[in-house]
Amino acid sequence: MVVQGAVLVAGTTSDAGKSAVVAGICRWLHRRGVSVAPFKAQNMSNNSVVTPDGGEIGRAQAMQAFASGIAPSVDLNPVLLKPGGDRTSQVVVRGRADGQVSALSYRHRTAALSDVVADSLARLRARHDVVVCEGAGSPAEINLRATDLANMGFARRNDLPVLVVGDIDRGGVLAHLFGTLAVLDPADQALIAGFVINKFRGDPRLLEPGLDRLRELTGRPTLGVLPFAEGLWLDAEDSLSAVADGVLGRPAPPRGGQWLRVAVVRFPRISNATDAEALACEPGVAVRYVTEPSRIADTDVVVLPGTKATVSDLAWLRASGMADAVRAHAAAGRPVLGICGGYQMLGHTVSDPDGAEAAPGTTVAGLGLLDLEIAFDPVKHLATPTATAWGETVTGYEIHHGRVVRSGDPGLIGDEGSDRGNVLGTHWHGLAENDGFRRLLLTRLADVAGRTGFVVAQDTSFAAERTRQVDLLADLVEHHLDTSSLEHVIGHGAPPDLPVLTSGLAASPA
Structure with a gap:
C-alpha cells in the first residue's frame, strides 16, 4: 500500500x-514510487x-522538487521573504514581489x-x-507564535504531525530537543x-543512553541519527552553511599541472x-x-555574484577596499565575472528612480569596468530564457x-550581458550549470589568467552531481531513520495521548 498523508x-x-x-525523505519516497512534493x-x-x-x-524548495522528481512551482513556497537590510524584506507571494515589510509590519499581513x-x-x-513540509527557524520561537505561518500554527491549522530535527554538531542537542518541546x-x-x-x-552507541532518557522524559522516540556526510554542499538553504574556511565544496585535484583559483566576493x-x-564541481577549480x-x-578569477541590495553592497565594496582590489585585478588583465547584481556593479552608473531597492532617486557610480548603465524598475523581471552562447545551447x-x-x-x-x-x-543565473558552456568559460578564464597548465575536465556533469547528492540524502534516510515509524507518522499522524511537559506557558492560539 502506498503511504498517503503529510x-x-x-x-x-x-x-x-x-x-x-525534507529533501532526503522526498527522494526516498520518490525512489519507492510514491508521488511526493515538498512544501515550505x-x-x-x-x-x-x-x-x-x-x-x-x-x-531549497527547487532542490527538494528535483529530489521529488517534479517540476518546481509557486505552490511549493507560496511566501518568500527576501531580506534587503537588517530590518526590511521584500515579500514574494505566490512567486511575485508584493511590497516591502519590516519585522513588525509583517505581522499585520x-x-x-x-x-x-x-x-x-x-x-x-x-x-x-505525500507532502513533506518544512518549518522555518524554530517552533520554539513562542514570541512569534500568534502570527506563525510555517511552524506550529501551520501544523495546528492543518493537523500535521511534526518531527523536530536537531544538529548535534552544534552541541547541546538533547537539551535543544527537550526544550523545544517543553516551551x-x-x-x-x-x-x-x-x-x-x-x-x-x-x-552511535555512545548516544543511546541519552536518547533513552529523552524518550523517558518526553514520551517521544528519536526516529534516527543521521551521520555527518562530507559530500553534501550543493543547494544549501544558507548558501554559505556548507563552506569550511571560506572554501566552497570539496575541491578535486586538477587534471593538469595547475589549479584555477576563483574568489567569489561575499557581499553582505x-x-x-x-x-x-557549478564551478566548484570541476576538478582543479578552487572556489x-x-x-x-x-x-x-x-587569485586568478574574481566573481561578483548576485545581491539583494546592489547600491548598499556597492558602497560596502568601496568602503572595504574590495572595489580597488577588483579594479586592480582587471587592470592587470586578469578575469572578472559579474552575475546579476555583480554585473550591474561593473558598469558606469546604477540608478534607482522609483526606490525598487534603494532610496528613490538614487544614482551611484559603478566600477566602470564595463560600458554599461543600469536603471532599476519597480517591476521585478523574472524569466527562464534559452539561447546560444559560444556555440552552446544554454538555459x-x-x-x-x-x-x-x-x-x-x-x-x-x-x-544579453557584456564581453x-x-x-x-x-x-x-545558472549559466555555469550548462556543462558545455562551463567548460568553454573555464578554458577562457584560465587562458586570460595565464594558467596554461590548467586542464578542463570533459566528463563533469553538474546535473549528475546534483542527482548524486539527493540520492546520498535518500540513502541517509533509508539506512539511518526508522522508516516504518516515519511512514506511520506520515499516514496516521502523531500518536494519541502523548505526554505533556509542563512549562507554565499560556495556551497558544490555534
Missing part, C-alpha cells in the same frame, strides 16, 4: 538540517529560482497570507500522495511525534551565491568566498529589478 519537519534552530531532511509555507532567503510557471521561490498558504497546500495534497503549549506538543538527530560523528546581502557551485582585498591579490533564469538602459560592449549571450575580453557579465 508531515512537518521542524528544527531546533535555523540550519539544523530541515531542508536536507514561508521561507526567508535571498537564494531563489524562477519556476516553469513563471514565479520565484526559494532555491500574516492572516491574509495564511489563506494563501492553505490554498497552496491543498492543491499539492490533491495532486500528490510549547499542550495543543502544540500533541503534534510533536518524534525527533531526528542530524550530523552525528562517532559511534549576497544573493544566489549558488551560481559558483573561495572572500571579504578582504588581500584574498583578491593572489538560465533571471531575477532582477535592474535593467540595462545602455551598453556599448559586445553581448555575452547574443545581445570585454577579461571582464564579463550577465543577468543570467
Whole structure:
C-alpha cells in the first residue's frame, strides 16, 4: 500500500538540517514510487529560482522538487521573504514581489497570507500522495507564535504531525530537543511525534543512553541519527552553511599541472551565491568566498555574484577596499565575472528612480569596468530564457529589478550581458550549470589568467552531481531513520495521548 498523508519537519534552530531532511525523505519516497512534493509555507532567503510557471521561490524548495522528481512551482513556497537590510524584506507571494515589510509590519499581513498558504497546500495534497513540509527557524520561537505561518500554527491549522530535527554538531542537542518541546503549549506538543538527530560523528552507541532518557522524559522516540556526510554542499538553504574556511565544496585535484583559483566576493546581502557551485564541481577549480582585498591579490578569477541590495553592497565594496582590489585585478588583465547584481556593479552608473531597492532617486557610480548603465524598475523581471552562447545551447533564469538602459560592449549571450575580453557579465543565473558552456568559460578564464597548465575536465556533469547528492540524502534516510515509524507518522499522524511537559506557558492560539 502506498503511504498517503503529510508531515512537518521542524528544527531546533535555523540550519539544523530541515531542508536536507525534507529533501532526503522526498527522494526516498520518490525512489519507492510514491508521488511526493515538498512544501515550505514561508521561507526567508535571498537564494531563489524562477519556476516553469513563471514565479520565484526559494532555491531549497527547487532542490527538494528535483529530489521529488517534479517540476518546481509557486505552490511549493507560496511566501518568500527576501531580506534587503537588517530590518526590511521584500515579500514574494505566490512567486511575485508584493511590497516591502519590516519585522513588525509583517505581522499585520500574516492572516491574509495564511489563506494563501492553505490554498497552496491543498492543491499539492490533491495532486500528490505525500507532502513533506518544512518549518522555518524554530517552533520554539513562542514570541512569534500568534502570527506563525510555517511552524506550529501551520501544523495546528492543518493537523500535521511534526518531527523536530536537531544538529548535534552544534552541541547541546538533547537539551535543544527537550526544550523545544517543553516551551510549547499542550495543543502544540500533541503534534510533536518524534525527533531526528542530524550530523552525528562517532559511534552511535555512545548516544543511546541519552536518547533513552529523552524518550523517558518526553514520551517521544528519536526516529534516527543521521551521520555527518562530507559530500553534501550543493543547494544549501544558507548558501554559505556548507563552506569550511571560506572554501566552497570539496575541491578535486586538477587534471593538469595547475589549479584555477576563483574568489567569489561575499557581499553582505549576497544573493544566489549558488551560481559558483557549478564551478566548484570541476576538478582543479578552487572556489573561495572572500571579504578582504588581500584574498583578491593572489587569485586568478574574481566573481561578483548576485545581491539583494546592489547600491548598499556597492558602497560596502568601496568602503572595504574590495572595489580597488577588483579594479586592480582587471587592470592587470586578469578575469572578472559579474552575475546579476555583480554585473550591474561593473558598469558606469546604477540608478534607482522609483526606490525598487534603494532610496528613490538614487544614482551611484559603478566600477566602470564595463560600458554599461543600469536603471532599476519597480517591476521585478523574472524569466527562464534559452539561447546560444559560444556555440552552446544554454538555459538560465533571471531575477532582477535592474535593467540595462545602455551598453556599448559586445553581448555575452547574443545581445544579453557584456564581453570585454577579461571582464564579463550577465543577468543570467545558472549559466555555469550548462556543462558545455562551463567548460568553454573555464578554458577562457584560465587562458586570460595565464594558467596554461590548467586542464578542463570533459566528463563533469553538474546535473549528475546534483542527482548524486539527493540520492546520498535518500540513502541517509533509508539506512539511518526508522522508516516504518516515519511512514506511520506520515499516514496516521502523531500518536494519541502523548505526554505533556509542563512549562507554565499560556495556551497558544490555534
